[in-house]
Amino acid sequence: MKRPTAPKPAVPETPSAAEPPLRLQLWSPAGVVARPPALRRAARHLGTLGFEVTVDPDALARHQRFAGDDAQRLAALHRIADAAPDVVLASRGGYGLMRVLDGIDWARLGRSIAGGSRWVGYSDLTALQLGALAHRAGPMWAGPLACDDFGRTAEEGGIDEITEACFVEAMHGELEAIGFRGEAGFDGLEVRGTLWGGNLSVLCSLLGTPHLPKVRGGILFLEDVNEHPYRIERMLLQLAQAGVLEAQKAVVLGSFSDWKPSPLDRGYTLKTMVAGLRSRLKVPLLSGLPFGHQRTKVCLPVGRRATLAVEGRDHLIVWGH
Structure with missing residues (x-):
């Protein structure tokens, strides 16, 4: 497999006079x-x-x-x-x-x-x-x-x-892929499916309603804010026990920001929580997606077919072809 690389976003240019503005x-x-x-x-x-x-x-x-x-x-x-x-x-x-x-x-x-x-x-x-x-x-x-x-x-x-x-x-219809640096351990992974997801708490609130899509074989991305790792784990386990996670080809974690450690944690962190889930889930659980409640965030087309490819720690999500 060729090393996944994503083109760097171009510096925005003002459309020419011949091009009507969006x-x-x-x-x-x-x-x-x-x-x-x-x-x-x-x-x-x-x-x-x-x-x-x-x-x-x-x-x-x-x-x-x-x-x-x-x-x-x-x-x-x-x-x-x-x-x-x-x-x-x-x-x-x-x-x-x-x-x-x-x-x-x-x-x-x-x-x-x-x-x-x-x-x-x-x-x-x-x-x-x-x-x-x-x-x-x-x-x-x-x-x-x-x-x-x-x-x-x-x-x-x-x-x-x-x-x-x-x-x-x-x-402007020009973004076809995004690349990011993730954790090691998924070298050679390449899957294709519907790209979907978003905020973890909101997604969980849609379980059991007609407003949650029934996506099988998808690439699910997730992020959240102000949620302690134990709450994130609980929601991910809820999705696993509801059959949502295991129906996907991959789950990609974005930013989980602004949570406060507790004296009761004793080494229980976001990183150890994710490691524990990886040992329990069959679906690949990747991390490092630059998306969520943070300053730097990419754009992702929810509902488009996409390919996720990994080489080393280089991750690429492509939907342009």
């Missing part, structure tokens, strides 16, 4: 935007990348902890689906999409995707992405969020160049 819609499908200036900064920055940016009129709505009540957010989803912009980028995640899944007109959303709309986000957006896959509405993109990734000030660390470049390439 129409990018910002919206808030879940948690309230606590800092509106971050959304405005994101809109300005995305404009400098060559997108024609509009902000949904309800993007800054507030109802309890949500960006508007359920009816308001569901109406925004359908309104944007009907408008079918080129890119639909969520302002932030949080929580809220589970509350509206039963009310989504999936055929209406599917027409938007079939017409070329790329719906993008991660974290709570996992519920929408997996629902779209379960209801055959079409593939979406696991990728950045407007406020968290494009609305950061310089004091907050600014905008990550790799995240930005991957997003621009993906939205």
Whole structure:
């Protein structure tokens, strides 16, 4: 097998005058935007990348902890689906999409995707992405969020160049693969299947509902935030005992960030937890995917057929051919 290498994302270029800019819609499908200036900064920055940016009129709505009540957010989803912009980028995640899944007109959303709309986000957006896959509405993109990734000030660390470049390439249909450095032990692995997954907690919350796709022989990627390793292990075991993990050809772990060790751990860490699971599971459990609640994140097409290939510690996920 040839050594897997992924092309480095190109530096984003503003489209030429002959090329109409991609129409990018910002919206808030879940948690309230606590800092509106971050959304405005994101809109300005995305404009400098060559997108024609509009902000949904309800993007800054507030109802309890949500960006508007359920009816308001569901109406925004359908309104944007009907408008079918080129890119639909969520302002932030949080929580809220589970509350509206039963009310989504999936055929209406599917027409938007079939017409070329790329719906993008991660974290709570996992519920929408997996629902779209379960209801055959079409593939979406696991990728950045407007406020968290494009609305950061310089004091907050600014905008990550790799995240930005991957997003621009993906939205222009140019991103066909991503490469990363993972742990040793999987040299020679090569599998092909449906690429799917996202936030582990959200995925587990979909078990037993009609909104979880029944993917067999897939490549499942997972990430989470603020979850201690024992909670991550519990959720992974739940997926294993429900038959989800063993139905896959591979499971790829992304970032599991911002958890706090406990005095009771006594050597129980994220690394030892993963090692313990590997000894119990038959499916390959890989790690190192640059995706999740961290500054650097790639874009991944949820629902596309992909190939995962490993040589040494070099990992490559390809979906372009």
